[in-house]
Amino acid sequence: MSAHVAARWTTQTRRFEKNAATREPAWVKAALMTVALLFFGLFLLLPLATVFAEALRKGWQVYFAALAEPDARSAMVLTLLVAAIAVPLNLIFGLAAAWAIAKFDFRGKQLLTTLIDLPFSVSPVIAGLIYVLIFGAQGWFGPWLIENDIKMIFAVPGLVLATVFVTFPFVARELIPLMQAQGREEEEAAIVLGASGWKTFWYVTLPNIKWGLIYGVVLCNARAMGEFGAVSVVSGHIRGRTNTLPLHVEILYNEYQFAAAFAVASLLALLALLTLVIKSFVEWQGRQSMHTSQNISEVIQ
Amino acid sequence: MKFFLLSRLILSFALAVGINGAASAQTALLNVSYDPTREFYQDFNAAFARHWKNQTGETVIIQQSHGGAGKQARAVIDGLEADVVTLALAYDIDAIAGKARLIPQDWQSRLPYNSSPYTSTIVFLVRKGNPKGIKDWDDLVKPGVSVITPNPKTSGGARWNYLAAWGYALKQYGNDEAKARDFVTRLYKNVAVLDSGARGSTTTFAERGIGDVLISWENEAFLANRELGPDRLEMVVPSLSILAEPPVTVIDKVVDRRGTRKIAEAYLRYLYSEEGQNLAGKHYYRPHDPKIMAQYAGQFPQVNLFTIDEVFGGWAKAQQIHFADNGVFDQIYQLGR
Numbered sequence: 323m324s325a326h327v328a329a330r331w332t333t334q335t336r337r338f339e340k341n342a343a344t345r346e347p348a349w350v351k352a353a354l355m356t357v358a359l360l361f362f363g364l365f366l367l368l369p370l371a372t373v374f375a376e377a378l379r380k381g382w383q384v385y386f387a388a389l390a391e392p393d394a395r396s397a398m399v400l401t402l403l404v405a406a407i408a409v410p411l412n413l414i415f416g417l418a419a420a421w422a423i424a425k426f427d428f429r430g431k432q433l434l435t436t437l438i439d440l441p442f443s444v445s446p447v448i449a450g451l452i453y454v455l456i457f458g459a460q461g462w463f464g465p466w467l468i469e470n471d472i473k474m475i476f477a478v479p480g481l482v483l484a485t486v487f488v489t490f491p492f493v494a495r496e497l498i499p500l501m502q503a504q505g506r507e508e509e510e511a512a513i514v515l516g517a518s519g520w521k522t523f524w525y526v527t528l529p530n531i532k533w534g535l536i537y538g539v540v541l542c543n544a545r546a547m548g549e550f551g552a553v554s555v556v557s558g559h560i561r562g563r564t565n566t567l568p569l570h571v572e573i574l575y576n577e578y579q580f581a582a583a584f585a586v587a588s589l590l591a592l593l594a595l596l597t598l599v600i601k602s603f604v605e606w607q608g609r610q611s612m613h614t615s616q617n618i619s620e621v622i623q
Numbered sequence: 624m625k626f627f628l629l630s631r632l633i634l635s636f637a638l639a640v641g642i643n644g645a646a647s648a649q650t651a652l653l654n655v656s657y658d659p660t661r662e663f664y665q666d667f668n669a670a671f672a673r674h675w676k677n678q679t680g681e682t683v684i685i686q687q688s689h690g691g692a693g694k695q696a697r698a699v700i701d702g703l704e705a706d707v708v709t710l711a712l713a714y715d716i717d718a719i720a721g722k723a724r725l726i727p728q729d730w731q732s733r734l735p736y737n738s739s740p741y742t743s744t745i746v747f748l749v750r751k752g753n754p755k756g757i758k759d760w761d762d763l764v765k766p767g768v769s770v771i772t773p774n775p776k777t778s779g780g781a782r783w784n785y786l787a788a789w790g791y792a793l794k795q796y797g798n799d800e801a802k803a804r805d806f807v808t809r810l811y812k813n814v815a816v817l818d819s820g821a822r823g824s825t826t827t828f829a830e831r832g833i834g835d836v837l838i839s840w841e842n843e844a845f846l847a848n849r850e851l852g853p854d855r856l857e858m859v860v861p862s863l864s865i866l867a868e869p870p871v872t873v874i875d876k877v878v879d880r881r882g883t884r885k886i887a888e889a890y891l892r893y894l895y896s897e898e899g900q901n902l903a904g905k906h907y908y909r910p911h912d913p914k915i916m917a918q919y920a921g922q923f924p925q926v927n928l929f930t931i932d933e934v935f936g937g938w939a940k941a942q943q944i945h946f947a948d949n950g951v952f953d954q955i956y957q958l959g960r
Binding site for chain 1 (some may be wrong): 628658661662686687688689690698700701702703704722723822823826830849851880918
């Protein structure tokens with residue numbers, strides 16, 4: 323069904339494009355393209371190229387020395403550790419929240435949906451300060467934490483908390499519209515046929531949302547590793563102990579080690595590029611699987 | 624259910640990492656310092672670790688955290704576990720004594736020279752050839768001169784800068800407070816960027832190329848000149864400046880909890896030793912030891928210096944009048960805008 327509609331739509335687009343009356347003049351097209359490309363080049367491509375150019379300005383030796391330096395290595399390890407804790411936590415939360423919102427009706431659902439978006443509207447620095455006010459030595463739980471010798475802020479748990487906060491919405495935001503669009507029919511059918519809740523989730527829900535989920539996790543991870551503001555507030559900036567990669571870049575820059583700073587920044591840029599590649603692969607896979615399922619449903623009909 | 628268990632597992636892992644981090648860091652000292660001391664403490668920490676190894680056979684790792692002095696003091700108050708703090712001015716350490724009660728009120732009398740193992744002063748950095756002809760504080764208030772200095776609310780160095788200007792104006796106008804205030808107001812009207820720390824201001828001026836003159840720590844000016852090329856920058860020494868005493872102290876509550884008092888105290892005392900003083904001189908801080916100072920005498924320009932006690936009656940008073948909320952700085956900065 324939908325394939326027919328799609329086919330008709332494409333031919334219409336072609337006719338619409340051929341007709342001079344409904345087509346933009348060539349100069350408008352050219353102008354829009356130039357503006358878009360200029361913006362793209364000026365604000366995205368040029369800075370990205372600068373990062374790599376500056377990183378390699380003093381040669382490969384300085385570049386690799388900057389990455390092999392112990393403080394840089396511990397910053398990498400810490401960044402990976404924080405992401406390895408924060409991303410799964412938000413994966414679980416995002417799945418649970420999206421499932422609850424898309425598949426069930428309950429009081430306060432609208433409120434929950436709004437609250438999930440909260441970290442997008444709060445400045446990351448404020449997010450960091452919230453945790454200082456709660457867990458800091460002068461904060462609500464500060465004295466209790468000191469008594470029990472538990473370190474929250476200025477240590478790994480604080481970094482994880484701040485990262486979880488800023489990356490909170492990514493998975494849930496990705497899944498909610500997807501799951502809402504898919505409806506509940508398949509799950510209801512599975513339950514009627516006698517599948518348990520867990521089985522329904524594992525064999526029916528999860529395969530349907532697989533690509534959306536991976537997409538959300540990739541975005542979540544990119545932000546978790548690149549976060550600066552919130553993490554800067556709760557870090558304490560102790561070299562080799564609470565410095566993540568973005569913070570390490572700042573330190574190097576402030577120590578006049580510009581090539582080294584850009585070398586570490588290029589790692590983050592590479593991560594961003596890798597994220598983009600995975601993202602487009604996932605999107606492509608997602609479209610593929612959508613087409614197959616459409617073809618199957620057509621065959622059935 | 625399984626998800627619940629999984630998240631419990633991950634949470635307990637996170638907590639374990641936090642606690643382990645504390646347990647394994649026993650032989651590590653944390654020195655929370657201000658911005659321009661980065662290079663000095665890098666060298667000094669290595670020297671002290673060698674000294675301690677020779678003396679006791681123990682290995683010590685000294686970890687560093689740097690930032691604007693006010694911001695760093697705030698972090699210590701909020702629970703950053705510093706064994707020692709080496710900040711830009713006494714008031715920031717007073718805040719740690721007053722607000723968080725981590726150290727006794729009389730901390731500054733525990734080590735020689737008001738607990739300041741080295742001193743510095745405030746000078747100007749201008750572009751090569753001094754195109755705006757800046758010679759003294761008077762030139763900074765001229766219209767069309769763009770000044771770079773950090774924010775006195777967050778940076779210790781910035782507060783010394785401000786007080787140096789104020790002290791100069793008082794002397795120039797025969798101790799007329801109103802005229803001094805007008806002078807400093809005009810100066811801050813010329814400020815183009817207020818960074819949060821001294822190092823931020825240096826990169827703004829030297830690397831980003833903003834402004835005609837940077838008001839800076841003497842040691843920071845020397846360092847920037849060396850790192851960023853003497854072919855681009857020039858140091859200018861004003862006719863009068865302030866004697867800046869950056870003090871150090873052990874944080875009693877932290878060292879007693881962590882059992883690091885002995886080594887933390889030895890660390891600070893080593894700043895007064897021959898090697899410590901020598902390294903301070905090498906990094907353009909003015910050493911106290913007369914013998915070492917004589918070695919470095921040629922390096923430091925002759926400057927007429929006044930102390931904060933002489934002109935402002937000490938840090939507590941200066942802080943309250945000038946830098947507290949709605950203090951003189953807030954008033955003139957609002958006027959200046």
